[in-house]
Amino acid sequence: MEDIRERLISSAQDAGIALSGEQAEGFQQYMELLLNWNQKINLTAIQEPEEIAYKHFLDSILILKYREMPEGAKLIDVGTGAGFPGVPLKLMRPGLKLTLLDGLNKRLVFLKDLAEKLPFSAEFVHARAEEAGRQGTYRGKFDFATARAVAPLNLLCEYCLPFLKIGGVFIAMKGPEPGEEVCAAKNAVALLGCTLDAIEKFELPNGDSRSLILIRRTGPIPAAYPRHGAKIAKSPL
Template structure:
């Protein structure tokens, strides 16, 4: 994948996966039960956007509908200098994320247990991340209030979302679409970057 990780980051990523597998039995964080599949479908999938994120300006991101912390937790481990807010309305999953934040000492993570429409941050984010959160139209309409003027929507998708892109409102501009390579994962993965057109 061409991703370079420090030894400390590798240890934390493995510790996170271990906690995920342990808590999943009681909290139903994911339908995937096999740790090896978790490694591929959760951890490596989340890390597949590291090199894209590294090239973008800004250091404040919000992971909307984060669930068990994907992709927010793995990204926060790889980028300790960037801040990640993890947003989800499911209380059980938030309790797990509080535990992860404490156990792994992730000072750059903020956990918010609320619905996206009721979260109004004082400062807009540089990026709104989503992984299987909703259709692109639903995502941008539900989260546009979270971005700053230069911010981007960053949607992780499976197959290239041709139909979803065709029905986006005209003031949303597709900046780029990256094909993602996830070792061991069958099927396509993409990251779509979208910006809001600036009103003159």
Template sequence: MDIIQTRFREQLALKNIEITERQLAQFEIYFHELISWNEKMNLTGITDREEVYVKHFYDSLSVSFFVSMRDVTQMADIGSGAGFPSIPLKIMFPHIKVTIVDSLNKRIQFLNHLTAALGLNEVNCVHGRAEDIARLPEHRDQYDLVTARAVAKLAGLNELCLPFTKVNGTFVAMKGSDYQQELDDSSYSLNELRAKYIYTRSLNLPDAEHSARNLLFLRKFSPTPKAYPRKAGTPLKLPLIK
């Protein structure tokens, strides 16, 4: 275990998260696969090893600082890209059944390869538009926890993610420092999609510039109306704003 892994372990320990040697090894495999595949396709602009551990791995795990992951059975990650935050969360909390939805098949191929390399079970990587996948009965109103990290502005993002969230389930939108206007603009979409804004939880990434992070917690109180989501492309082009 080198200094980067030691710091990673210590930083998680400060959040009462214990990481095993096997889990540390999985994160190291993750890093190497990410960098290897990044040479063939655009997965991340962050390639420095220490930055990957802080700005991708630690950042992804920040969801677990504010959510009791032991109570989460099924999780959906919408627009996951290179697997953030769902794969780091799956590594640390292997009991969770994870569904990842992404519209780019090359990213799905990477994620399927990655989960096999990491020895992860019960990770379902789905190629398709969130608007279409959310119409399928096996995904609609089904997930305890839904996440989206740096995907889109909240008024449009709500329509992509809340249809996956079960009644009384939680959608966590992972944002940077500037989120208040998005939140203000999202009130109509929340009402239409039968959800409420609960609170924001904030943190700074350790030893990182531009490190402010804000996790917006939304709670769904009723099944998604039949009208939503609208056809693919519409939620982000014409978000629900009044």
């Protein structure tokens, strides 16, 4: 299978991120396991090694260019799918306390196998985000929450913001022009005791444009949220 290690090290370095040979080896193994498992269950439509390196791995770790994650910080990756961005961030920052949440158990079966093989430690939660966000085990417990291509931002806010501690940051990974989504989510951000921290834009080596929307929890989140998933979809905040 194609070797992506040097490509990842070089492209990360160009972005100002140091990626060691050992970390690059972890990403190589990640790619190989992902592609092997993808023959059994649908984990990714992207199957070319170079595209995986850029569109999955580099896309995820570039978060660290805009928001450093300190040793011991707690991160929940909501709707993690095949582990993006949570697992790449964990490979870059082993001290992160990682929780991977997904509503589809077979994805978590893959991630548990990945965690054993690489290896890395994480908590695996099989639940819908709105259910976990009402549970005392997870509500208000995280320094960071991430989500990638899960839902429009106004819906994502209700799914993800309840996981944050006061001062915690939600990082929503979006495409090149997030302006409309940000405007549509203003009410949700305010109602859920949060403020817009920043919008960061960047470009991948293949020319694809991306943006990160960073939202910080600054106040209380009303106990009524998150609502049931059907209500969130039918009547967004």
